[in-house]
Amino acid sequence: MQLELLKEKYGHNLDETLLKEIAEAGIIKTFEKDDIIIDINQTLKYIPLLLSGHVKVLREDDEGNELLIYVLEAGETCTMTLTCCMGTNKSKIRAVAEKDSTLLMIPVEKMSDWFHNNESWRNFILESYQMRFDEMLETIDNIAFMKMDERLLKYLKNKAGLHDSNTINVIHQEIAEDLHTSRVVVSRLLKQLENSKKIKLSRNKIEILDL
Template structure:
């Protein structure tokens, strides 16, 4: 099952040689929703390739408040963990399973080896950096230029895309944590969006209209 997922998600990105090596040396793992996959200050000796599910990447300030940076989908990797691995430093992010997820963990020395020897891997890494860089710029723009209710609606729409459904199951407190604000603010803004006929609220469920 894991090998078939690897081929399904990455055969259009990576060539057969790298896929075979990943299948041989990679460590396949599964995580349940809300499991911490990578934590802040954790030494990184492997990089993850996501096979199924979704992962959210978070930063934490000195007071322990979290801020959502971006989501990972199947067929992607976390470039912030790549950077830490290449610099042999500890993780500066927290990766949490948004849904039940499966990954393959690759020892860092292979990442460096393939980058120099394999064009498909090198292109995958460089394109991943570009994608994450664009998303981080978008996150900065959201913080600097977009009002909270617009950020909230964008967050909800992104959630529906990730989950493949117009209805998402999420608590107001969890949204508040992801957007680094209070539950009271989120509840008020959700009610505002409902009054604007953009969403429909029910207990721990939100439907995007």
């Protein structure tokens, strides 16, 4: 079962020999929505491969405020975790289950071996770095150049895309935390977006009309 899931989610990137090694070395772990998978300053002993669900990757400032960096989907890994594994072994991010999720946890010592000995793993890691780097640049651009209402609408559209639905279940406080702003600001901007016919609000639900 573990090998079949790996083939389904990672078979287009990784060769079959490596998939078998990963299945043998990995440990399946399941997390419910909002569970913390990896926390800041946690010692990293495993590399996560996401088999199902979504995982939010967040940074935290000195006052405990969080900022959403990117969201992992099934078939991906967290390159911020990989970077930490190659350095201090202490996590610089917090990974939280966006929805119920299943991960395969790979011992960190395997990463270096496969990187040097398996071309498909090496290419997968380098492509993952490039994807995450582009997403972090986009996050920086959003903060630096977009107005908060534009950031909010883009966030809602991205979230809708992740869930393959134009209706998302989310509370205002969660949006505020992800965008590193206040709930009052989020509520005001959501109302503005509703008045401009871009979204429709209901209790803990938002329908995106302007996809």
